[in-house]
Amino acid sequence: MKYGKAVFCSLALVAGLTVTATAGGQKPKPGIKRSTFGKMSDGQTIELYTLTNKNGVQVGITNYGGRIVSILVPDRQGQMADVVLGFDNGNDYLGANPYFGAIVGRYANRIAKAKFTLDGVEYKLAANDGPNSLHGGLRGFDKVMWKATELAKENSALELTYLSKDGEEGYPGNLSVKVTYTLSDENELWIDYHAATDKDTVLNLSNHSYFNLAGEGHGDILQHLVMINASRFTPVDGTLIPTGELRNVHSTPFDFRQPTAIGARINDDDEQLKLGRGYDHNFVLDRKGSGMTLAARVTEPVSGRVLEVRTTQPGIQFYTGNFLDGTIHGKGGKVYGHRFAFCLETQHFPDSPNHPSFPSTELKPGETFHQVTVFKFSTTP
Numbered sequence: 001m002k003y004g005k006a007v008f009c010s011l012a013l014v015a016g017l018t019v020t021a022t023a024g025g026q027k028p029k030p031g032i033k034r035s036t037f038g039k040m041s042d043g044q045t046i047e048l049y050t051l052t053n054k055n056g057v058q059v060g061i062t063n064y065g066g067r068i069v070s071i072l073v074p075d076r077q078g079q080m081a082d083v084v085l086g087f088d089n090g091n092d093y094l095g096a097n098p099y100f101g102a103i104v105g106r107y108a109n110r111i112a113k114a115k116f117t118l119d120g121v122e123y124k125l126a127a128n129d130g131p132n133s134l135h136g137g138l139r140g141f142d143k144v145m146w147k148a149t150e151l152a153k154e155n156s157a158l159e160l161t162y163l164s165k166d167g168e169e170g171y172p173g174n175l176s177v178k179v180t181y182t183l184s185d186e187n188e189l190w191i192d193y194h195a196a197t198d199k200d201t202v203l204n205l206s207n208h209s210y211f212n213l214a215g216e217g218h219g220d221i222l223q224h225l226v227m228i229n230a231s232r233f234t235p236v237d238g239t240l241i242p243t244g245e246l247r248n249v250h251s252t253p254f255d256f257r258q259p260t261a262i263g264a265r266i267n268d269d270d271e272q273l274k275l276g277r278g279y280d281h282n283f284v285l286d287r288k289g290s291g292m293t294l295a296a297r298v299t300e301p302v303s304g305r306v307l308e309v310r311t312t313q314p315g316i317q318f319y320t321g322n323f324l325d326g327t328i329h330g331k332g333g334k335v336y337g338h339r340f341a342f343c344l345e346t347q348h349f350p351d352s353p354n355h356p357s358f359p360s361t362e363l364k365p366g367e368t369f370h371q372v373t374v375f376k377f378s379t380t381p
């Protein structure tokens with residue numbers, strides 16, 4: 001409770017309203033600050049870690065679900081705004097919400113009919129999205145407490161670890177997971193995922209931040225310009241499970257190879273857009289070999305804020321907040337309406353355990369799972 005009061009005050013400030021880092025002269029000091037964010041029903045403290053870089057950019061992360069709760073970045077005039085949806089205090093995250101800012105796992109995205117077979121054994125999962133399993137099941141990584149360690153490094157870095165026990169949510173193997181968030185002075189948020197298992201298992205980790213580069217709660221995202229570095233995407237069936245086809249984006253509303261407004265084609269008479277109620281699809285990244293590649297770039301024309309996503313992953317889910325319907329009141333009581341945010345979830349393809357032709361999501365004892373995603377913030381002139 002040491003920092004309790006201070007936090008709630010500064011949080012109210014940060015909570016989504018536009019603040020100028022330079023107004024009043026002082027930029028916040030670079031480093032990490034820990035404060036109390038809330039309390040679990042069993043008494044455990046929900047902590048908030050605020051990472052600050054030398055430009056005054058701030059990222060708030062909580063140990064509950066390893067969630068990114070705020071990202072304060074400047075517009076082209078230097079005005080700071082919080083560009084992710086979420087809540088002002090930790091307890092609000094305990095209630096129903098669509099994975100705001102969370103680490104999702106063990107399997108980000110969907111597994112068809114909530115089951116898969118590995119080494120001849122069928123594993124059954126919770127069907128929490130119609131017939132399918134979504135984002136790790138009933139109590140996925142978004143709803144567990146992570147152990148947080150502040151890393152003494154040049155940049156502000158926070159390490160989160162979690163041990164998922166053999167059989168948890170139906171998945172085999174004791175899985176130890178480590179996610180490190182690092183904020184650089186280049187305004188990059190690095191998310192570094194590591195995992196190891198003691199039995200053959202499947203794994204797909206992602207982050208589920210909801211971005212609005214105009215500032216959270218500032219209307220819909222239909223004017224944002226999006227570029228996705230992908231010539232193919234994975235079309236889905238009526239339950240949003242990939243059919244297995246890798247379809248060329250050419251001459252479809254899924255061609256984002258040139259920057260295009262999200263709203264330009266979202267309501268087109270297109271079977272895939274109808275199934276997704278908008279964009280809710282995995283794109284197959286155009287990459288040369290493995291390693292880091294540019295996945296997407298999003299520009300908000302009025303503020304000039306730019307988000308660039310780079311990743312080691314083969315795919316990215318582009319989701320346009322189609323299920324947001326104004327029932328959630330977020331930071332400062334703001335209403336989060338239909339398509340008030342977009343997600344860019346770097347990942348392996350949905351339902352890979354049931355699609356042998358997709359890049360494998362299997363992890364075996366002795367192997368180390370390692371994936372990296374970078375969210376870089378800048379502005380256009």
Ligand code: GLA
Nearest residue numbers: 098099240280317319323343
């Ligand atoms: C993912 C899914 C969406 C939706 C959201 C959470 O992005 O692809 O269909 O379930 O999570 O609401």
